[in-house]
Amino acid sequence: MFNIVEKRQWYFLFSALIIIPGIVAMVYSTVNYGSPVRLGIDFTGGTLMELHFDQTVQPADVRRVLAEQGFPGSTVQTTADEQTILIRAKPMTPEEKGDVMAALEDEFGAMEELRFESVGPAIGAEVTRAATWAVLTAAFLIIAYIVLAFRKVPNAFRYGVCAVIAMIHDLLVAVGLFSIACLALGWEADALFLTAILTVVGFSVQDTIVVFDRIRENIPKRRGEPYETIVNRSLLETIHRSLATQLNAIFVLIALLLFGGATMKQFVAVLLVGLLSGTYSSIFNAVPLLVVWETKKLSGSPKPKEAAA
Amino acid sequence: MRTRNVVMFAAILVLTAIVVYISLPADLGVHVGPIQWDFAIRQGLDLQGGLQVLLEADLPPGEELEPGSLGVAAQIIESRVNALGVVEPLVQTQGDRRIIVELPGVEDPDQAIATIKETGLLEFIDAGDRFLQPGSIVQTTYPHYWSEGARTHTVEPGSITGTLPISPTGPVIDDEVFATILAGSHLKNAAVQRDQQTNEFMIAFELNDEGTKYFADYTAKNVGKYASIVLDKEVISSPVVKSAIPDGQGVIQGDFTLEEAQKLVVQLRYGALPVPLRVETTRTVGPTLGQDSVRRSIRAGTVGLIIVLLFMLIYYRLPGLMADLALILYGLLNLAVYKAGWPILLIISLFMILSYFIDRKDAWPLLLGGLLLLGTFGLATAGFTGVTLTLPAITGFILSTGMAVDANILVFERMKEEIRAGKKVSAAIEAGFSRAWPSIRDSNISTLITCGILFFFGSTFGAGAVRGFAVTLALGVILNIFTAITVTRTLMRLMYDWLGEKLDPKGFLLGA
Numbered sequence: 013m014f015n016i017v018e019k020r021q022w023y024f025l026f027s028a029l030i031i032i033p034g035i036v037a038m039v040y041s042t043v044n045y046g047s048p049v050r051l052g053i054d055f056t057g058g059t060l061m062e063l064h065f066d067q068t069v070q071p072a073d074v075r076r077v078l079a080e081q082g083f084p085g086s087t088v089q090t091t092a093d094e095q096t097i098l099i100r101a102k103p104m105t106p107e108e109k110g111d112v113m114a115a116l117e118d119e120f121g122a123m124e125e126l127r128f129e130s131v132g133p134a135i136g137a138e139v140t141r142a143a144t145w146a147v148l149t150a151a152f153l154i155i156a157y158i159v160l161a162f163r164k165v166p167n168a169f170r171y172g173v174c175a176v177i178a179m180i181h182d183l184l185v186a187v188g189l190f191s192i193a194c195l196a197l198g199w200e201a202d203a204l205f206l207t208a209i210l211t212v213v214g215f216s217v218q219d220t221i222v223v224f225d226r227i228r229e230n231i232p233k234r235r236g237e238p239y240e241t242i243v244n245r246s247l248l249e250t251i252h253r254s255l256a257t258q259l260n261a262i263f264v265l266i267a268l269l270l271f272g273g274a275t276m277k278q279f280v281a282v283l284l285v286g287l288l289s290g291t292y293s294s295i296f297n298a299v300p301l302l303v304v305w306e307t308k309k310l311s312g313s314p315k316p317k318e319a320a321a
Numbered sequence: 322m323r324t325r326n327v328v329m330f331a332a333i334l335v336l337t338a339i340v341v342y343i344s345l346p347a348d349l350g351v352h353v354g355p356i357q358w359d360f361a362i363r364q365g366l367d368l369q370g371g372l373q374v375l376l377e378a379d380l381p382p383g384e385e386l387e388p389g390s391l392g393v394a395a396q397i398i399e400s401r402v403n404a405l406g407v408v409e410p411l412v413q414t415q416g417d418r419r420i421i422v423e424l425p426g427v428e429d430p431d432q433a434i435a436t437i438k439e440t441g442l443l444e445f446i447d448a449g450d451r452f453l454q455p456g457s458i459v460q461t462t463y464p465h466y467w468s469e470g471a472r473t474h475t476v477e478p479g480s481i482t483g484t485l486p487i488s489p490t491g492p493v494i495d496d497e498v499f500a501t502i503l504a505g506s507h508l509k510n511a512a513v514q515r516d517q518q519t520n521e522f523m524i525a526f527e528l529n530d531e532g533t534k535y536f537a538d539y540t541a542k543n544v545g546k547y548a549s550i551v552l553d554k555e556v557i558s559s560p561v562v563k564s565a566i567p568d569g570q571g572v573i574q575g576d577f578t579l580e581e582a583q584k585l586v587v588q589l590r591y592g593a594l595p596v597p598l599r600v601e602t603t604r605t606v607g608p609t610l611g612q613d614s615v616r617r618s619i620r621a622g623t624v625g626l627i628i629v630l631l632f633m634l635i636y637y638r639l640p641g642l643m644a645d646l647a648l649i650l651y652g653l654l655n656l657a658v659y660k661a662g663w664p665i666l667l668i669i670s671l672f673m674i675l676s677y678f679i680d681r682k683d684a685w686p687l688l689l690g691g692l693l694l695l696g697t698f699g700l701a702t703a704g705f706t707g708v709t710l711t712l713p714a715i716t717g718f719i720l721s722t723g724m725a726v727d728a729n730i731l732v733f734e735r736m737k738e739e740i741r742a743g744k745k746v747s748a749a750i751e752a753g754f755s756r757a758w759p760s761i762r763d764s765n766i767s768t769l770i771t772c773g774i775l776f777f778f779g780s781t782f783g784a785g786a787v788r789g790f791a792v793t794l795a796l797g798v799i800l801n802i803f804t805a806i807t808v809t810r811t812l813m814r815l816m817y818d819w820l821g822e823k824l825d826p827k828g829f830l831l832g833a
Contacts, residue, residue, distance in 0.1 A: 106600055109603075125607055126609065128430070128603060129605075132375075139781055143778065146774050146775070157770060161763060204786060207778075211771055211775070214768050217767050219764075221767065225763065249738070253727075253730050256734075257727040259632065260628075260730075261720065264626075264629060267625035267628065271621035273614035273712060275614060275712060280716065
């Protein structure tokens with residue numbers, strides 16, 4: 013029987029290699045900008061506008077016009093092509109917007125308004141509050157659910173803790189990589205980012221539960237087998253399902269990433285990373301951790317007993 | 322055994338016919354006798370382009386709004402929005418200080434915002450002997466007043482255009498232009514009073530100096546005539562001048578209920594909007610971006626779906642084919658629910674309950690069908706007639722098709738194990754479905770928990786987009802349990818009936 017659990021120290025190392033840079037980015041971002049990921053206007057309030065001009069424009073020129081209209085320090089970048097620009101500024105009233113648009117039209121000629129969003133700071137604060145509640149409620153409900161699902165298993169507490177660790181692992185991977193993308197690519201967290209994170213949390217636990225379910229089923233059936241072997245067997249029995257399921261979700265997400273609309277790319281990317289991490293963590297973190305807890309050994313025993321199949 | 326499967330299969334075919342009919346892009350609807358049922362895909366603002374504005378009472382934080390005033394403001398905004406000619410506008414109060422306005426497909430968002438925000442025009446007009454029914458739409462001489470020489474005069478019928486609401490609540494008076502006697506700015510105060518003798522409610526008002534002069538001039542010469550009150554060119558009341566009013570203090574009598582009188586007072590006092598409002602949040606999406614997104618999402622969804630179908634077919638062979646058929650039905654079912662709402666859910670819940678009585682093997686279809694039936698009643702009372710599709714909603718649906726095969730994968734893996742353990746094919750099929758159930762249940766519950774939290778979070782204003790994702794993902798989970806289990810199981814049994822034990826347990830078709 014192929015032994016997965018045996019090489020567990022390497023899996024933990026691999027996770028660490030992904031997570032540590034993310035944590036560094038989150039710390040750096042918190043120190044410099046006050047939050048682990050760059051927060052978009054949904055949370056901070058502000059204006060986001062995307063304009064398509066009939067001619068090519070220089071972001072620097074647009075920035076100057078904005079400053080003249082009372083919006084100094086706005087961020088301006090080109091998006092799809094040299095003619096489309098994305099502006100981030102503080103909140104704008106309809107009157108201020110009218111002035112800005114008129115000034116831009118004077119300077120650069122005709123344009124089309126692709127989208128305009130302006131969120132008042134009070135609303136932003138409200139969304140942030142709701143988001144905090146959502147995360148706390150999610151964590152609480154999911155832990156409660158795991159406790160409930162495993163109440164009849166010996167050492168139920170362990171399963172709960174390991175599932176939660178795997179969940180935190182996925183959170184750190186997704187948020188950490190997003191934080192790096194914020195620093196490197198200028199991504200911003202919006203309400204959809206939080207949606208993606210909460211979805212990842214739900215899926216992460218789901219994967220872990222399927223493997224744990226099988227361990228729960230196998231323990232009474234295979235009395236006398238060492239715990240490590242039972243766990244490994246359960247893992248092998250469910251790995252087809254885990255991989256097949258995740259593969260389908262991943263196909264779909266990749267299709268969305270490649271062919272879907274530009275506005276949803278970041279959302280889909282976070283989902284994809286989170287899902288990959290969720291599959292990995294349930295197979296290579298949550299389950300090996302159970303074994304570490306049972307055997308008190310971080311690395312695998314050299315030759316686990318082979319059970320007659 | 323055979324009859325049972327054939328009955329189930331026939332029921333599935335009927336269901337498929339229904340959802341295909343509803344999913345047809347032609348949106349034929351159902352029009353049989355008293356049943357008038359139309360359905361169509363509803364596109365959110367981010368898909369068809371449009372404007373969403375959040376207005377907030379512009380009062381110091383702590384200061385309370387007058388009860389009901391926000392509702393009146395929303396009504397007034399709604400009538401103005403109607404005048405813009407927007408199809409399916411949405412105006413809703415949110416909490417006690419906010420109003421949400423959504424205008425899909427509006428062409429000039431800036432103009433729309435200006436129209437929403439304007440204070441509105443209140444006028445007293447000289448209707449002469451003509452009784453103007455409340456709700457009538459009129460044209461006035463404003464900004465020229467009666468006291469300055471403006472007179473009510475007849476015009477060529479049909480010459481009134483421009484500011485007309487698309488769906489006026491009353492008749493449009495298009496043959497007369499009425500002289501403005503006073504405007505809202507002349508009004509100093511208004512209050513509800515009760516007549517001591519008749520016990521009727523009436524409205525006492527007080528005018529400023531200019532208003533007093535204008536009104537004194539007019540009433541002196543027009544006792545017995547109608548002086549209608551008009552808001553944004555819509556008649557709200559048509560009182561008769563009973564006597565000259567020289568001192569700027571008058572009462573308006575009518576068959577008012579207390580509520581009507583209070584509403585009129587609010588309108589008199591504050592012009593149109595009973596509360597000052599400021600624009601707190603604006604979101605506009607140009608139609609180009611939206612249409613581009615729709616096209617891309619459809620393409621991405623199609624590619625994703627084809628890959629999933631191929632994967633299941635190649636990896637699981639014959640059972641995979643059954644799962645693929647179920648998955649296609651799943652997609653159509655989702656589409657049908659988006660378009661038609663709760664009736665589809667009702668059909669499915671009844672189907673599941675029925676399948677228990679035909680089958681009588683596991684208790685959970687009865688339980689699930691019952692729960693879904695309860696949920697459907699809840700949704701029906703809440704007026705759930707479909708899902709408005711936004712980009713996050715479409716993403717939720719596409720993701721759910723990727724996840725939808727999970728239940729079948731769990732079943733098929735179990736089935737293969739049972740076959741490898743030496744079970745007969747028929748027994749393996751049954752065992753696969755029965756034994757995979759706890760895992761399917763557990764994994765779906767955790768997704769539903771997440772959806773619930775997302776829905777709750779998405780109900781705050783700024784995160785509205787989140788709700789669409791939560792709704793389609795949750796719907797996907799529910800419909801998936803039905804197609805992946807009830808439908809796939811029926812198809813598998815039917816396949817077994819047809820091929821029988823000719824199916825080699827270790828052969829290519831089952832892929833064990």
